Amino acid sequence: MPISGVLLDVGINHYLVLSALLFTMGMIGVLMRKNVIVILMSIELMLNAVNLTFITFSTYNANLNGQIMVFFVMTIAAAEAGVGLALAVAIYKKFKEVNIRFFEQLRG
């Protein structure tokens, strides 16, 4: 018996508000945390919020485009995490800390 009609009867607005809350939390994390890696995690949180919105609309509109977008967003997020962490490691090697303010010293 496949999954069907599982959590749909709460209505679309619940999901959207949840997503907005998640997004805001991620944003606060990005804006306020000191640690670069935590900031990266907050970005992932924001991306997840967006994913949730995509999936919600995709489901309620019976349209698969949203799910594919989520698939792509996940890929990009993973790529971004890879590069971001590589940079964080480089920063750490130089300063022995991963505070965001060390990025001020990166001057081309």
Added chain:
Amino acid sequence: MSQLIPVFALAGFVIFFGILLVLVAALFGPKPKASKMKSMSYECGLVGEGQETTKVPVKFYLTAILFILFDIEIIFMYPWAIAYSDFIEAGQGLYIFGAMAVFLAIFIFGLFWEIRSRALEWE
């Protein structure tokens, strides 16, 4: 209703069971007085040297990054594999094969580049 709930229920049950076990161990276990030597990190009975935690090679994290990237590429193959026969039946077998062939070519190039650049070497 749904089959999601059992998954959730099982997860809850397992967590409950785990907490139970930990509690049981905490309740029934003897609690002798802790001594300094005993609560030190275990290093085969010798007195610990250096820091408790240690720097580990960057290699691990590089492996993890490469894993993520390849993992996603593999995940992309799953829907492809699922729809493969549908495409073949619709007479588009070569199209779907070619689509993945390009992707796989990139994948293989990446893999061999990593191997050649010695990013995967462990001493």
Added chain:
Amino acid sequence: MMSAIFFYILATLILVFAYKTITANNPIHCALYLAITMINLAFLFFGLNAPFIGGVQLVVYAGAVMVLFVMVLMLFDLKSEIRAFSRGLFSGLLKIASAGLIFGILSNAIFKTGDLLGLASGGPGMPDPAGTSRDLAIMLFTKYLFAFEALGLLLLLVAVGAVAVSRIKGGTHAN
């Protein structure tokens, strides 16, 4: 009824752990909380009739990306941060205010338009969730083929870039 309860349980878990993620002092705790958030979101995706995406969320996010985060944090051997947040009282307030404004705008948009779409309660939903992963695949390889190949290339570039960046001379590669 049941589904509402379930939704609220999941939503509470998600929000609580998301909150912990952005406030915990120890970055490793942050990462672990975020992992739990991701797993719960995966379940929410299952509930939203997107089982394949939920599975991918588990494999990619919870299973790979967050493991990477945790690994890197352990690699750094960071102590708990005494001050987890950036300096500046005024700018801090401004930041919270701007986040609040964004949330206000978003919720305003949601409540204004959600009903207009006629989707506020219930809705058509997915016709046949069992078939979705197959339909998804067919769509991915027809309409989105170019994006798919481009992503393959992107991943290759990231791999090359990560290796290159990690070659930067530094201290910890000693052993």
Added chain:
Amino acid sequence: MGSDIFEVGVNFGKMVLIFVMMVQIVPLLVWVERRGSAFIQNRFGPNRVGPLGLTQLLADAVKFIFKEDFLPEKSHRLVFYAAPIMALIPAALAFAAIPLSMPIEITQFEMLGSIWGPYRFVFQGYEIGIGIVFVLGVSSLAAYSLLMAGWASSNKYSLYGALRASAQTISYELALGLSLVGILLLFNTFNFQEIIVLQDKALAFSFFGQEVSLGWLPNWGVFYQPLGAIIFFAAMFAECNRLPFDLPEAEAELVAGYHTEYGGLKMNMFYIGEYGHMLVASALMVTFYFGGYSLGPWLTEETVNGLSQWIVESISPTIVYLMDIPFPESFAAIFEASQNKVNILTAFVFHGVFLGKVLIFLWLFVHVRWTLPRFRYDQLMDLGWKTMLPWALANTILTAIVVLVMRMN
């Protein structure tokens, strides 16, 4: 979970039973492991407590409960306690998604004065449409317990063990995931049940328009995917951190790896997780490549059904006759011969088949452990990235080409 109290109850009980089964396989396997190693190494092994030393494990379990609950200095308390609990989850969730036997159809029946049914119970914790992705996703969570344990212990050997273990796990996950693409190409579904049903036939395929049929062999995945099966099996060894891939606990280098600082029941929980993982591995191996609970032409459903029918019809009256207890009227139905009982019995017979296959693989795990030496760490990683991953790729491409050629027009 169900539409009425009976279905909910049965489903929940079923789930608990499956979990308990997973937990209980641990002492059994430990016993097999110890006796087996003794057998291979020409010694006795545990043989004092109970027949063949079987109750040794019970004694051990009791002993574990009364061990000291030790918490090392400088450790992170919350994570330290959460790690063993985390170790249980992946294996349990994954195992519950694998079908252990065929679904049971229950027709309407009367009990406690009301009519129940009809029902269809799947012989597994829950059925998920995208079973394979779900199982992969859940088992990829296993890395967390290792990392958490290793880090929370504040012990450098633990941390090394954890990092090694998780690096190894994720490295082999690639080969594992890729080897499954072959299976997906063949069966075109994520659903375990459908995969098993597709394998429950005589071996037959079309070859350039020619129908080839080998009626005496079952339609198992291993006949189509020998290379994939080998890669999957080897990767599974690494995923479970079993010899010859048990580097995380290489005693000579790392004491006991990530659970160095754990003792008593908490360490036992890691063991449960690990053996649970082995169980899942064997079950997946059986499901993907060896027909799951089915035996194809060797033991068809009709045969078993007929057998069950005979047993039920001949035994039920005997029981009623022998017991001769004045049951309340409402319970009488339990002992009457009915199609439901036949179905249940059939399912359990196939469950026995499944268990038999799984046990063979579990024995293989044990046998290999006491046969092969351990790899060096660089060899291990080289094998994963430079040998198995390319071979799995080759297998995928080959399968795709063959499927394309065979299924075209």
Added chain:
Amino acid sequence: MNEKLLMGLMILLPFFGFLFNGLRFRSKDYKLAGIVASLMSGLTFVISLILVGKLISLPAAERVLSAKYFTWMTAGDFSVNAAFMLDQINAIMILVITGVGTLIHVFSIGYMSHDDRPSKYFAYLNLFLMNMLLLVLGDNLLVMFVGWEGVGLCSYLLIGFWFTDSEKAAAGMKAFITNRIGDAGFLLGIFLLFITLGTVEFAELIARAPSVPEVGWSGPITLACLFLFIGATGKSAQIPLYVWLPDAMAGPTPVSALIHAATMVTAGVYMIVRLSGIFILAPNVMMIIAIIGALTALLAATIGMTQWDIKKILAYSTVSQLGYMFLGVGVGAFMPAMFHLMTHAFFKALMFLGSGSVIHAMHEEQDVRKMGGLKKLMPITHFTFAMGWLAIIGIPPFAGFFSKDEILWYSFASPKGHWLLWVIGAVAAGCTAFYMTRLMCLTFWGQSRVPKETHPHESPATMWIPLAVLAFLSVVGGWIGIPHVISAVLPGHPPNVLGDWLSPALASVGEIHGSALVEWALMGISVSLAGISAWVAYDFYVKHPERPQMITEKLGSIYGVVYNKYFIDEIYFARIINPLVDLSKGLWLYIDVNFIDRITYVIADLVKGTGQFLRSLQAGNTQMYALYISLGIVITITYVLMG
């Protein structure tokens, strides 16, 4: 293969060569660089052969191959396509460009073998080839303009190739700036044509132009043609903008051969021929063109008689020959102009390469007074150079004779011609014969004045094979355009292949009035004039080397004026550049310092103050940046929602 692909390849192959050599420009491997560049060039030659073959196979009336790639830009009703077209006119051009270009590439392998940066050189050469083809193939004025600018750039880069020598760098800059003046005129011409006719496509332009009413000197077509002609004087070194070309000889000699003799400088001629259908509508401009062409021919020829630098002599000769071509187009002799363009490409490239061979042999010595008697030491160079010499002074049956005489005949007999134009042309031809013979005498014949420490030697095969090919072409190249009068008396009556080929694509000025007798007479006069001056030169510089000295002393001031190139550069300096500089200085010292600077200081202080404040906002704090972004989003969305 379709023509779209082929024409695209013609552009892309040299571009690939440019990339290949340009990306490894530090390499000293001149063989690899040269072989790749020559290969690309040779492949384009093969492609142009194929294309011309396709063109020939079409019926004469519709010999056009066109290829549209994409819409380049659209703005309102203005729309330009990136499109190519090939017809009879540019078929000749692409053959000449790629053919001569390939030979010069091959020659360069030997010539540049001792250079520091051969890869860079070949990269520029290929880039030039690409731009030249773009110029020639473009089916509208804008694509042509891209090529036009591109060849200017390459010319600049190659003149200043040895930029460490400040004089050479300055020569490059002079060429560039002079060209800019012309290009400004060209652009104005394009704008005017577009405003008047609403299109920039050649075919459309020519089709629509006749419908525009034309009034005397101030009609739009006349003005446009005038502007276009200014552009042509810049690129093709005509009065008054010819001054850059002699200085451009600072570049490597093969470059002089390719760019400043055979191809780029003829772009102006090509452009006018391409737009002949429009120029024909502006008779006044035609007259100006003819006069300027004739004057340039004479002026440059007289300067050429007095120069001592072998390359300078050839440069003035080029200017003079270009003058002939403009004289030709000015009197409506479009076919002869194209004909002369082609033959000139052969013999002038040959002579430049020959001079390059001599310079190479003389260890970078360019002064003819230090040469002489090289005939024995460099027999092949001498022989091929002599072919070029005979061709340029117009001795039948060499190539130059037919084309030059055809132009002279038109200048006399065409409805737009005038006997005075013919006289100037004939005198210039005489001068040409004089200075060319003088060059031959001083370089190859007579006594050797070579300094003892230099040991001239014959050049390697990569250098003399192109010479031989070009010499062959200089001899036979004229035979495809034999005029009627001559072919009438020749056995078999060879047809005027070129004339028949070109005539459908060109505008006509009407019937030429004049009898065969007059034509024969004029021909005889000009040939004998050339012969006499050649003999005089031989007499002066070989038989009696002391005589030139005497004559120069006798002529005194006139000789000085000519020797100093009529003081044109000095006049430019005194009358144009210096007043401009003075004016600028005045503006700077009074208006700028006292007035404009004040304003800017105030503004600057304001900006500085603001910057002081804004600087604190972007101290590199990434999170603050994120905050600004989010605030920006808030404001934008609020604005959108409210608005």
